[in-house]
Amino acid sequence: MNLLPKSTRLIVREYDSTPTVKQIRGVDHVFLFEPKLKSGRLLPKMPLQKQIDHMQAQAVSKSGVLSHSGDARQPTISYSHYAKGASVFDMLTLARKHYAALKNLNPTRALVLCNDKSEEVRKAFAEAVAAAGHAWICPLTTFKKRRARNRKLRYLDAYKVSDLDIARLKAEADGNNLARVLAALPPNKLTAASYTALCQQLARSNNWECEIFDQSRLQKAGAGAFLAVARGNPHANAAIVRLRHTGQQDRPQLALVGKGVCFDTGGVNLKNAIGMQQMHEDMQGSSVALGTFLTLTALRPDDTLECWLALTENRLDGEAYTPTEIVTAANGTTIEVVHSDAEGRMALADTLHLASLNKPALIIDYATLTGACIYALTTRYSGTFTNRDDLNTALLAAGEDSGERMWPFPVSQDFDDILESDYADIKQCSLDGKGDHIAAARFLSRFVPAKTPWIHVDLSSGHHKGGLAHVSSDVTGVGVRFTCNLVLDKKIGDQLG
Template identity: 35%
Template sequence: MDINLTTQEISKISCDALIVSAARKSSASGVELSTSAAAVDTALAGLIAERSADGEFKGTAGELLTLHPSGKLAAKRVIVVGLGSQDKLDTQSVRRAISIAARHVQKTGAQKIAVAGGLASSKFSAAQETQAAIEGVLLGLYSFRAYQSKENGNNVNQVLFATPEENKAEFEQALQQAQALAEGTNFARSLINEPPNVLTPIELANRASAMAKEVGLECEIFEKEKIQELGMGGLLAVSKGSANPPRFIILRYRGGSEGDKGMALVGKGITFDTGGISIKPGAGMDTMKGDMGGAAAVLGAMQAIARIKPAINVTAFVPTCDNMPSGSAYVPGDIVRILNGKTIEIVNTDAEGRLILADALSLASQEGLSPILDLATLTGAMVVALGHSMTGFFSNDEQLTQSIISAGQAAGEKYWPMPLDEEYGEYIKSDIADIKQTGGREAGAVTAAKILENFVGTAKWAHLDIAGTSYVDSVKAYQEKGGTGVGVRTLAELALQLAKK
């Protein structure tokens, strides 16, 4: 897709569809037009204002009004999209609304589109509005059609973003950052959406390696022999039942000073989860191809970070395997020794993610990295607690907690802090090992986090349980069914924030 900025007058931008925005006034009836929408309104002799006064367009979030300029503009048609209430505007309002509009014009045959903003807000700058709009277009137009024989030749292939002539460098930077963040997210989405007979642990490692080479990351892949040599008992145990051998992926971005060890990102990479011997019910098991959503998010974030180039060192660790039942599979009652020497009593083989994460967290801790953030589609308990709108997370550091929430707000992703109180440790005490693999049904997301806490040493650490937010099972107005890539933009934004401190 060809994406560019333009400083042309709104009336002279030639395209199949021109997208402009408006918000619902918070203190009075009617709509507040962006500067671009106001320019269109003037060119069309007050048509937007007229439609608003008639109640046809109210500026509600995601609402669309289609206008045909009849030669008064170079654009063939104009789409006015509502941003919602003016007093609640933020960059996510822009991101989601523009995504909805972009998806709409693509469905109606547009191939060349233009987007113009200019709605004044105390919460974001003009460049931040442009960045959110670019992300919205790229995220909204994403689709995964690799295995469909019928090609759609009507996709949007050219996008122009109208910007003012002044401060052009700032808008160029916004364009580059938006592309890096959105393309990293879409890379993660495609990994999640791949079928499990294609995206095996070996293939995930291959794609990580290819991406690393493309963007200039260091890459190291551990095969089974090296994994055994290091004593990664969790990853070895979970992979025992599968014909596919495990892999351990390490990516390094060196943007900071040589003496600074930097931060670590850890992603759960279960490429398919049957539950193992503690096998899952058949209904919905097809979605378990997405149990590597944490790995996808970390890899997508590393791609974005490598392109944005913040002044910080970042290392990614991705343990990957699949969890299968067989005569060689690990079973309840086993004792597994993790890389840091601690032992875990196996209770339920469907609680496999915490085992492979434990090895990766142990290695990150041994390397002295801090903070350490792990992402995993870890527990159904988190879905029960927070549903699909927010990602619950746990942290041993209050400053890191606030930084994650702040980075999420910038990225348009919502996070909710969960408890890690000492009392929850009682649930995972074992009679025969250092730790029990699960604490039962009560507080399941919390006890899973308490297990992981045993493997981070003294590092500042956060565990993001993305089980409810990594995958959507139906098409939304602003996104496709399937992987969401949640976490990619938050992790990249966090790296940017930490680099500035």
């Protein structure tokens, strides 16, 4: 069974004109959007105009998406209005709700039209419906005897818009779909070993370099922090995987780093039954890094990019690491272990160090790292941390403009007091857990050279019940669109000096 998703098959087409009656009758479904309380016809001679007028009247007192079922000669329709100044997140969310309103419908061809004077707004809604469509047709892998029927949507026609970046929408969707599909796989299907094999498969398909740092090689490199976590897995299959796409220069413009703990029991500080649910998703940082790498190598082929994945499992056996141990990381830093369930920062520490050796212009790491970040932000936002305070404005804006909302936190040096140890250079964490998302970022910063710009993303919105923005699955794959906006639109590389 191939565990990797196929590239999205949805074909998006744009037209700068209003659709004709013939074009409307040629689709199975119509997505319609209007500004709140706006009156007036969307289209001249439009089929189902009476039904649309009725839904417009209903929308004055009702919120959400209104639907009408057509007949053999007419398309079905979903209609909603939106408030003036709707954010990208609001638009993506509304687009997702339109697809949810399809229920048992399974259209092959659809049309999207926004009745707004602003071309920018019309374009934003077209992009939102396209992004939601790409996600909607990519189901997460199940292992049932009876498979759910495939979603047939193949063509999405966007009207009254121009200059849609269709290639980017597809590339971002492929990256997000990869991130979500991998994160949803059960832990007996996606082990550290099988994940490594999937990375090799992707490398062959995309002409990437692939280098495997297995446990023997990591032992020689002195990667004691990563190996401490790996000790609890009797299969000895943990590895750090480096993927590389070489563009026009040797030095990487960007290194992506991801936490890939394929299952997290908590180790000797064992999680309870509730806490252990969804711990197969504790590798979502790595799948987001991998999905982002897939997207950016497609969109920026001239850039040299690297992706470093810390693939391991935090299991419990006689060799599992324990509190009060002192371990030595690859950069020589000694660490006092405090809690075995703070394994993510241990695995990332050595991975960040190895990634920094090639002197990338920027490092971004992703991890489902701390419960503290969820308590601070809920699962609607993710947290960002950086050793360059001047990047925080761009991080916040990239989250807003991509619809994958982020909130910057301080990484001030005085937080180091939390991590002071009497026996080692640094403590892994503190037992009281106060501000642990910030303490974790300070811990990670010790393994990135001060001169290397670095961004840490704590994926507190990596799992949100009912989906988030344009994504309908609980596993959100958040981070791919955010990073693309940061790199392609905010041009973060130009801000590094």
